Amino acid sequence: MPAIRPLSETLISQIAAGEVVDRPASVLKELLENSLDAGATDIGIALAEGGIKQIRVVDNGSGIAKDDLPMAFARHATSKIASLEDLEQIRSLGFRGEALASIASVARVVMASRATGAAHAFALSAEAGSIGAVEPAAQPPGTAVEVDDLYYNTPARRKFLKSDATEFAHCEAVFTRAALSRPDVTFTLRHNGRIAARFAPTDPAQRVEAALGPEFAQSMRSVEANGVLRLSGFAGSPAYTRASRDAQFVYVNGRFVRDKLLSHALREAYRDVLHGERHPAFVLFLEIDPRGVDVNVHPAKIEIRFRDPRAVHQFVFHAVAKGLSGTAAETPAAIASPLVTGSSIRPRADQAALGLAQPVASYTAMFADRGSSAGAAAVKSPAREDPDAADAPPLGFALAQLHGVYILAQNQQGLIL
Ligand SMILES: Nc1ncnc2c1ncn2[C@@H]1O[C@H](COP(=O)(O)OP(=O)(O)OP(=O)(O)O)[C@@H](O)[C@H]1O
Ligand SMILES: [Mg+2]
Structure with a gap:
């Protein structure tokens, strides 16, 4: 066996990158998390060729101070936690200080940032684990990260990537997850120069x-x-x-x-x-x-x-x-009824009040509801009602629930499912 030797920093990062960055979508996920952690309210994403050629994320978050820029690419360097106590109560999406270092070990990365209140922006590029010099840049407050040619230096891994369309679909899924999590944030997604999705700030x-x-x-x-x-x-x-x-x-x-x-x-x-x-x-x-x-x-x-x-x-x-509760007996037609309208959709009071533990009771209540609105007598207890009674509702009385979905009812003509 050869002697035991320490791995180079670059190789350590490339091994770590295997876990953190397994396709363009995981790069995008990390960049979006960083933008959200920075308090961004507007995040723009531009992808080229499914994200394999380029992933660019621009945010209007708090930015990074000039002197901190090189640290952003250092392994195990983070602004988000500082102690074991912090680790045990994480409030941010990131905390390991690993994402950018991993990404920079398997792609060409340029990061430009202007910290809140700073007069100028600065940029830094990183390639194959080596970090360039901090240079002045033109950039509004916030951060722009560009990741080019994912896996350009690890061709074996690049071969595992799927078609542009498949990789884009994975990126789109990551984008949708982020957009759903923060309705207050503007999100724009472009692919090969065309807008694929744009979400304005709104309610959940x-x-x-x-x-x-x-x-x-x-x-x-x-x-x-x-x-x-x-x-x-x-x-x-x-x-x-x-x-x-x-x-x-x-x-x-x-x-x-x-x-x-x-x-x-x-x-x-x-x-x-x-x-x-x-x-x-x-x-x-x-x-x-x-x-x-x-x-x-x-x-x-x-x-x-x-x-x-x-x-x-x-x-x-x-x-x-x-x-x-109370939704099981609804058919698609019932769903389309004015039961749910507008953006703030809430269960009806009677549905909210009924526990799932009594599904038959809930159906009975729904039958009663519909029956009474149609002018028929309300159903109180199916066990005590006589289906032959003259004022029985047309669908009769609920007897049982089958497979958690169907209602077995009895009326004057017989049984109804
Ligand atoms: N878009 C951004 N805006 C402001 N600061 C950023 C941004 N992206 C990265 N940073 C800074 O760079 C640091 C390193 O980012 P990186 O994603 O590598 O690690 P992390 O987010 O701290 O942890 P994790 O590895 O779990 O993502 C962050 O802690 C943060 O201070
Ligand atoms: Mg991060």
């Missing part, structure tokens, strides 16, 4: 509609639960389902995450109202004391660990189930 419901389309927006229920934790956002009605999980967005303290515990809580919340192999759509934001969640468990910061998983599971399950 309208941002969801702009990003995911009116069909989802019309079906979605508002979710709002407050306690030690807070869950807010929108859960798609069971009538709006998708073949894949592509419209499932869960954020913890503003960070898009993929978490098995939260996924399970959500699956459970939809279990009684969703049928078949279809997947629900949702955009949900969980706010939790940062000390109650560990974000330092995954290189891409996309997985997390809760300190009290049971409490989180129960809270999320109940909040979403409550938001969905």
Whole structure:
């Protein structure tokens, strides 16, 4: 065996980059996180050739002071945490001080920044791990980062990249996640010189509609639960389902995450109202004391660990189930009815009040609601009603719920599903 030798700094960064930067979309994710951490309210993204040729992110955030610019590319250098105590209660999206160093080890990077209150901007370029000199630049307050020729120096890795269209689709997904997380921020996405998407600042419901389309927006229920934790956002009605999980967005303290515990809580919340192999759509934001969640468990910061998983599971399950209660019997036609209008979509008071634990009772209430609006007698208790009574509603009385979706009812003619 050869002697044990320390790796060069560049090789260390390239190894780290393998975990942090696995395609253009992950570069874009890191740059967007930096812009949001800098307090930007306007972020412009320009991609060329799916982001493989170029990724440029321009923000109007706090910028970087001239003397700090070289540090931005240093490994393990960050302005976001300074102690173990900070690490245990992370409030920013970044904290490792690793992203820019990793990106600069596998691409050509130019960063121009003008700090808030500074009279001038300065730029710095980095290539293959070596950092150039700080030079004056023309740049409004904020930061512009340009990443060119991803993996130009690691051709083996470049071969793993897919077509421009596929890489762009991944970038678009990252862009959508960021745009959904911050409706107050302007986001613009250009690809090969053409505008692919532009989101003006707005409220959460309208941002969801702009990003995911009116069909989802019309079906979605508002979710709002407050306690030690807070869950807010929108859960798609069971009538709006998708073949894949592509419209499932869960954020913890503003960070898009993929978490098995939260996924399970959500699956459970939809279990009684969703049928078949279809997947629900949702955009949900969980706010939790940062000390109650560990974000330092995954290189891409996309997985997390809760300190009290049971409490989180129960809270999320109940909040979403409550938001969905009463929606199971809705057909797409019912969804299109004026039940949900405008941008601030809330469940009806009777739906919010009904727990998912009593789905049959909720259907009974809905039948009663529709029956009475049609002038028929209200249904109080299906068990005690006589279906042959002259004033029975045309659809009869609910007897049972099947597969969590269908209602078995009885009227004068017989059984109705
Ligand atoms: N767009 C930006 N605006 C202002 N400061 C920035 C911007 N991008 C980077 N920085 C500064 O450069 C530092 C290094 O950025 P980098 O992304 O490498 O690390 P980080 O964000 O601290 O942690 P992580 O590796 O988890 O992303 C940041 O801590 C921040 O101070
Ligand atoms: Mg960062």
